[in-house]
Structures are given as C-alpha cells and as structure tokens.
Amino acid sequence: MNVLFISIDSLNRHFLRSYRPNSPIDIETPNLDEFADRAAVFDNHYAGSLPCMPARREWLTGTQEFLWRPWGPIEPFDTVLPEVVRSQNVLTQLVTDHFHYFQHGSNGYHESFNGVEFIRGQEYDRWRTSPRDPDGELLSQLRRDGSGASDDLNLDAGTASDEPDDLRFMNRAAYARNAAGFDVESDFFAPKVFSRAANWLETNEEWSDWFCYVDSFDVHEPFHVPEPYASMYTDEDPTDPELPIWPYYGRTDEGQSELSDRELAFIESQYAAELTMVDEWFGTVLRTLDDRNLWEKTAVILTSDHGFYLGENGYVGKPFEAPVRNELARTPLMIWHPGSSRMGDRIDELTAAVDLFATMADVLGLEVDGAPHSRSLLPLLTDEVDDHREWALYGYWGSSVNVTDGTYTYHRPCDESTSTHCYSTTMMDSVGWFTPTRPKHDAESGRFLPYTDCPVWKFEGPSHGRHEEPLLYDVESDPWQRRNLAGREPERSEEMRSLLVDALTELDAPANQFDRLGLERPRP
The missing domain is CATH 3.40.720.10 (Alkaline Phosphatase, subunit A)
Known part of the structure; x- marks a missing residue:
C-alpha cells in the first residue's frame, strides 16, 4: 500500500x-x-x-507537544x-x-x-x-x-x-x-x-x-x-x-x-x-x-x-x-x-x-x-469501531488550553503571572520561534517526560493569556462560537472543566500546567 x-x-x-x-x-x-x-x-x-x-x-x-514545549525540533x-x-x-x-x-x-x-x-x-x-x-x-x-x-x-x-x-x-x-x-x-x-x-x-x-x-x-x-x-x-x-x-x-x-x-x-x-x-x-x-x-x-x-x-x-x-x-x-x-x-x-x-x-x-x-x-x-x-475519542486537546504552548468533546468546546484561561515549563533536549528559545538556541543558566536536567526515560532540559517561559474567563460554546447550535455559555450553563461548564482535568491527567501533563490553569491535579 x-x-x-x-x-x-x-x-x-x-x-x-x-x-x-x-x-x-x-x-x-x-x-x-x-x-x-x-x-x-x-x-x-x-x-x-x-x-x-x-x-x-x-x-x-x-x-501532542504543546503541553511540554513550543515550536522546536x-x-x-x-x-x-x-x-x-x-x-x-x-x-x-x-x-x-x-x-x-x-x-x-x-x-x-x-x-x-x-x-x-x-x-x-x-x-x-x-x-x-x-x-x-x-x-x-x-x-x-x-x-x-x-x-x-x-x-x-x-x-x-x-x-x-x-x-x-x-x-x-x-x-x-x-x-x-x-x-x-x-x-x-x-x-x-x-x-x-x-x-x-x-x-x-x-x-x-x-x-x-x-x-x-x-x-x-x-x-x-x-x-x-x-x-x-x-x-x-x-x-x-x-x-x-x-x-x-x-x-x-x-x-x-x-x-x-x-x-x-x-x-x-x-x-x-x-x-x-x-x-x-x-x-x-x-x-x-x-x-x-x-x-x-x-x-x-x-x-x-x-x-x-x-x-x-x-x-x-x-x-x-x-x-x-x-x-x-x-x-x-x-x-x-x-x-x-x-x-x-x-x-x-x-x-x-x-x-x-x-x-x-x-x-x-x-x-x-x-x-x-x-x-x-x-x-x-x-x-x-473499516467499520471495526463506531467511536474514537472522548476528548481532543488543542492550543499553543504557554497559552490557554482548550478541550472539546465534539459538541462543546471549553477554553481555559491561564494565569499570566505563572510561568510555563518547557521540556526539551535543546535549550530552545521558548518565546522566539525559529531563532537560535541560547544557553539557559537556570535550566535543570532530568527525566521529566512521562513518555520517555530520556533526560531533558527543563526551564521556564512565560504564560500568555488569550482571555480572562473560561469560554464555553455549543458548536452544533453556535458554530461561530459567539455565545459564551460558561456563565449561563454552569453544570455544563463544570462537566467540560472536569473533562479537561481528565484529559490532562490521562496524558500525565506537567503539574505546572494544572497550576497555571487554576486546576486541581487529582491525587494518585
């Protein structure tokens, strides 16, 4: 084939x-x-x-890289x-x-x-x-x-x-x-x-x-x-x-x-x-x-x-x-x-x-x-299954994190005063995409990634907010996402917030991501 x-x-x-x-x-x-x-x-x-x-x-x-690092090799x-x-x-x-x-x-x-x-x-x-x-x-x-x-x-x-x-x-x-x-x-x-x-x-x-x-x-x-x-x-x-x-x-x-x-x-x-x-x-x-x-x-x-x-x-x-x-x-x-x-x-x-x-x-x-x-x-x-995913995560590194269940999209803002941790084998420029790497004297080396035992550098970068409050949209009835339902449908908003926590937990996302998003990380 x-x-x-x-x-x-x-x-x-x-x-x-x-x-x-x-x-x-x-x-x-x-x-x-x-x-x-x-x-x-x-x-x-x-x-x-x-x-x-x-x-x-x-x-x-x-x-899925944006929870761990930005544009990079x-x-x-x-x-x-x-x-x-x-x-x-x-x-x-x-x-x-x-x-x-x-x-x-x-x-x-x-x-x-x-x-x-x-x-x-x-x-x-x-x-x-x-x-x-x-x-x-x-x-x-x-x-x-x-x-x-x-x-x-x-x-x-x-x-x-x-x-x-x-x-x-x-x-x-x-x-x-x-x-x-x-x-x-x-x-x-x-x-x-x-x-x-x-x-x-x-x-x-x-x-x-x-x-x-x-x-x-x-x-x-x-x-x-x-x-x-x-x-x-x-x-x-x-x-x-x-x-x-x-x-x-x-x-x-x-x-x-x-x-x-x-x-x-x-x-x-x-x-x-x-x-x-x-x-x-x-x-x-x-x-x-x-x-x-x-x-x-x-x-x-x-x-x-x-x-x-x-x-x-x-x-x-x-x-x-x-x-x-x-x-x-x-x-x-x-x-x-x-x-x-x-x-x-x-x-x-x-x-x-x-x-x-x-x-x-x-x-x-x-x-x-x-x-x-x-x-x-x-x-x-090939008709072997009739379902695939319960959630999909998307976004930019260091910014808001977004989740959908296919019907609703939920957009969680980040705390701009909280840094974002970057993990890579290179000291990439965490702000300037496609620019030369430069030494970072406060970087820490360790086995931080859940999907490899390879050591990487860990260093801080900024958080960049895109909106101040959570956003919730029903994309079936509102495909252009013009009506924020977060305040109007608190139960649905809570369901989507929980779905985001579940997704981050399943991926074993960095604890720092929970902190900057104002979410409580479930205990093991």
Missing part, C-alpha cells in the same frame, strides 16, 4: 463546499470537491499543537514516521515549499526522507538578496500601507523594520525579492509544489510501496496570486498598493492590524483566490492518480495544520490575543482508502491531528512503538 499525505497550510474548512455549501464567497474548488466526494470526510476533526512545526511534530511522531527520542517507513524498505519523499523545515530550531523533520524536493522563496525564506530595491507596489501591499511598521510576529532580538535596506530577521522585503520575476502562473508556489509532486508520482512507479508527503505552504499568507485568480472574487484592482495581501495579526478594529471593511474584504478575496489556485494545481495530482491507476493501491490523506482568521469575531491571522476558536482549531480531514467501505461517507466521530501518525503507520502495515498520543483512524474507516 502507498500513502500520499497532503497538507495545505492555513486551510479554512468553512471555505470548502464539502464543509459549508453556502460559503459567503462561492469559492471555486472543483478538485477538492471531487476528492471530498470520493473520500471519507471527517466532520469533527481538530488541530492539536499550533502553529506550523508543532502540528508537524504531531503528524510525524504522534506526540524533532527530539532524539521521537519515533519519526519516515524513518520507520524507510526501515521497512519503503520509499519516502517530501515535496514542500514550507521553509520552516530549514530554519533554526526545526531540525529533524526532513532528514529522514529518502528524497526532499524543496521549493525556495516562501514568506521570510532567506533566499534572494537582489534586487536591493524590490517592486515598490508589491512591497507596499506586503506591508499593508508602506509605513514600515514592525511585524508583530517578529520575536528576534528587538524589533525589525520592513524597509528594504534593513537586514534584520523577518523583513517582508525578503518576499518581494524572492518573488521578483514571477511573471506567469507556473512561477508561483502552489503550481510548483503540486506539479513536482505529480511528476514524482509519475517517475517513481517502479517502487512497489512508498510514502509521499506533499506539504504546501499556500494558502498561508502572503496572499500573492497571479491572474486570472487575483480578480476572481473582487472588483478591486489587485495591484493597488493601498490594498494589503499580507495582513498583520491582531484585532481588525484596533492596533497594528486595524483594517477598513474594504481592506478586509480584499484580503478575504485574495485568500479565496489563492485557495482556487491551490485547488487548480492539486488537480494535477488527482489526474496523475487517475492516469497511473494509483487509486486502488494508494491511501490519500488531506488535511491542514490550522485555519486563519479573516475577520471572524474581529480578528485577522493567528494573533496571540485571540482565543483558539474553531476558525483556527477545527480543521478539514479527508481520507481515501481503497479498502474502506466508508468512502463517500461523512464521519462524525471526534478525531485529532495527532491521530494521523498512527493512521498512516497502520495503513502501511507497520507496528510502531513510541507514538505516545496517537490513535489510528483505520478502524473507523
């Missing part, structure tokens, strides 16, 4: 017809629609550890899926433009594949240094208004500017340089990723079994697309330098992210345009599966790491101050398996991102030890 695993970064499930037939924008995604009709569509699938690389550690190692004690697959003489390949694999603090994710196809130039990828003065109109759209305001995601030492001459980290001028000379559709990232994935499928037919991971950074921002896509969902001039294609994260009505209704509508239109371009080129993979008669010997899994706020509840992006509502946390999942009787079905059972590791190993017929938190979905697909 082959496995084709496809992740589309920042894919909002409510923009897909298969999940929301009456989307506010009628977005053309015929190939994703076709795949949804063929596959099993999971209606209650949740992210786990956010954002980018934490999600990939869950997928590739079966470890594969750990030496991790069981890494491509490494296990290779040990069974199965070919492995990664095709991606996701440049975070190659940044500080992200080592170990791509090294175990037999082959890696890396398309350069996305987002802040440190690739091209010329032209020194990139296209002014594009640069203005990347910076929203050309003001040179610093990026709120920059966590490198001090601040950074978006001025072209500024050489500090995370300068948006880097993207303008990388994209210089993009003249036709095939120059852009999604066309390159999916066409090269299709080519790999065509040129590796002689291998009897393989695992191919296609990781598309689009539809992640910046929402930079060529025609005809750029004009598909707007009457604006897509090249107008006054209109942003790379919004700053935060509230849409205040601060750096303040956006007019016109600007927000344009951002949404360009997100939709990028999604349609991704869909068009995803279609090349589907056609290759057709042409090469691969469907009957290939399982195809399609998902996303998280969503992206586009004005919902007053937020844009993935801002630190926003609660982790379903726009970010409830993600699409579609699985085609040639041996399953449930193809074309909707699956309502609660599932989680971390389960994809065990699922892919199971499909490949591998017995894997060392995936502490992953549960295979294959029994659901």
Whole structure:
C-alpha cells in the first residue's frame, strides 16, 4: 500500500463546499470537491499543537507537544514516521515549499526522507538578496500601507523594520525579492509544489510501496496570486498598493492590524483566490492518480495544520490575543482508502491531528512503538469501531488550553503571572520561534517526560493569556462560537472543566500546567 499525505497550510474548512455549501464567497474548488466526494470526510476533526512545526511534530511522531514545549525540533527520542517507513524498505519523499523545515530550531523533520524536493522563496525564506530595491507596489501591499511598521510576529532580538535596506530577521522585503520575476502562473508556489509532486508520482512507479508527503505552504499568507485568480472574487484592482495581501495579526478594529471593511474584504478575496489556485494545481495530482491507476493501491490523506482568521469575531491571522476558536482549531480531514467501505461517507466521530501518525503507520502495515498520543483512524474507516475519542486537546504552548468533546468546546484561561515549563533536549528559545538556541543558566536536567526515560532540559517561559474567563460554546447550535455559555450553563461548564482535568491527567501533563490553569491535579 502507498500513502500520499497532503497538507495545505492555513486551510479554512468553512471555505470548502464539502464543509459549508453556502460559503459567503462561492469559492471555486472543483478538485477538492471531487476528492471530498470520493473520500471519507471527517466532520469533527481538530488541530492539536499550533502553529506550523508543532502540528508537524504531531503528524510525524504522534506526540501532542504543546503541553511540554513550543515550536522546536524533532527530539532524539521521537519515533519519526519516515524513518520507520524507510526501515521497512519503503520509499519516502517530501515535496514542500514550507521553509520552516530549514530554519533554526526545526531540525529533524526532513532528514529522514529518502528524497526532499524543496521549493525556495516562501514568506521570510532567506533566499534572494537582489534586487536591493524590490517592486515598490508589491512591497507596499506586503506591508499593508508602506509605513514600515514592525511585524508583530517578529520575536528576534528587538524589533525589525520592513524597509528594504534593513537586514534584520523577518523583513517582508525578503518576499518581494524572492518573488521578483514571477511573471506567469507556473512561477508561483502552489503550481510548483503540486506539479513536482505529480511528476514524482509519475517517475517513481517502479517502487512497489512508498510514502509521499506533499506539504504546501499556500494558502498561508502572503496572499500573492497571479491572474486570472487575483480578480476572481473582487472588483478591486489587485495591484493597488493601498490594498494589503499580507495582513498583520491582531484585532481588525484596533492596533497594528486595524483594517477598513474594504481592506478586509480584499484580503478575504485574495485568500479565496489563492485557495482556487491551490485547488487548480492539486488537480494535477488527482489526474496523475487517475492516469497511473494509483487509486486502488494508494491511501490519500488531506488535511491542514490550522485555519486563519479573516475577520471572524474581529480578528485577522493567528494573533496571540485571540482565543483558539474553531476558525483556527477545527480543521478539514479527508481520507481515501481503497479498502474502506466508508468512502463517500461523512464521519462524525471526534478525531485529532495527532491521530494521523498512527493512521498512516497502520495503513502501511507497520507496528510502531513510541507514538505516545496517537490513535489510528483505520478502524473507523473499516467499520471495526463506531467511536474514537472522548476528548481532543488543542492550543499553543504557554497559552490557554482548550478541550472539546465534539459538541462543546471549553477554553481555559491561564494565569499570566505563572510561568510555563518547557521540556526539551535543546535549550530552545521558548518565546522566539525559529531563532537560535541560547544557553539557559537556570535550566535543570532530568527525566521529566512521562513518555520517555530520556533526560531533558527543563526551564521556564512565560504564560500568555488569550482571555480572562473560561469560554464555553455549543458548536452544533453556535458554530461561530459567539455565545459564551460558561456563565449561563454552569453544570455544563463544570462537566467540560472536569473533562479537561481528565484529559490532562490521562496524558500525565506537567503539574505546572494544572497550576497555571487554576486546576486541581487529582491525587494518585
């Protein structure tokens, strides 16, 4: 059996017809629609550890990491899926433009594949240094208004500017340089990723079994697309330098992210345009599966790491101050398996991102030890079971912790005055993602993790609150999570609080997590 695993970064499930037939924008995604009709569509699938690389550690190692550490590397004690697959003489390949694999603090994710196809130039990828003065109109759209305001995601030492001459980290001028000379559709990232994935499928037919991971950074921002896509969902001039294609994260009505209704509508239109371009080129993979008669010997899994706020509840992006509502946390999942009787079905059972590791190993017929938190979905697909999870946990390290039972979501705030403990074999920067590790003189070494006897460093980092009070939502009757029921339904709130305690206890979460969340840890 082959496995084709496809992740589309920042894919909002409510923009897909298969999940929301009456989307506010009628977005053309015929190939994703076709795949949804063929596959099993999971209606209650949740992210786990956010954002980018934490999600990939869950997928590739079966470890729910955000309770123990933030964005970081594969750990030496991790069981890494491509490494296990290779040990069974199965070919492995990664095709991606996701440049975070190659940044500080992200080592170990791509090294175990037999082959890696890396398309350069996305987002802040440190690739091209010329032209020194990139296209002014594009640069203005990347910076929203050309003001040179610093990026709120920059966590490198001090601040950074978006001025072209500024050489500090995370300068948006880097993207303008990388994209210089993009003249036709095939120059852009999604066309390159999916066409090269299709080519790999065509040129590796002689291998009897393989695992191919296609990781598309689009539809992640910046929402930079060529025609005809750029004009598909707007009457604006897509090249107008006054209109942003790379919004700053935060509230849409205040601060750096303040956006007019016109600007927000344009951002949404360009997100939709990028999604349609991704869909068009995803279609090349589907056609290759057709042409090469691969469907009957290939399982195809399609998902996303998280969503992206586009004005919902007053937020844009993935801002630190926003609660982790379903726009970010409830993600699409579609699985085609040639041996399953449930193809074309909707699956309502609660599932989680971390389960994809065990699922892919199971499909490949591998017995894997060392995936502490992953549960295979294959029994659901083969009608061996009719339930899967009682809870799913999700969130960012050092922030609020969230739990769902599939009907309700409960969001527990953290005490910002209480530090968060970080556990890793590296002295990772617990605040600044993908920045160099620096010595921590107050770190303690020991066997602190419940799922390995390997010693790790333990050190403190900050807690970051997203909301002051608990939040409770009935996502069946209130899918946009606008009515907080925590004060209105105290019994249900207590049930969900208890479910959170049960989940943390089952995972043997650090005692510090109970403290910072104001929860009492059950006695042994």
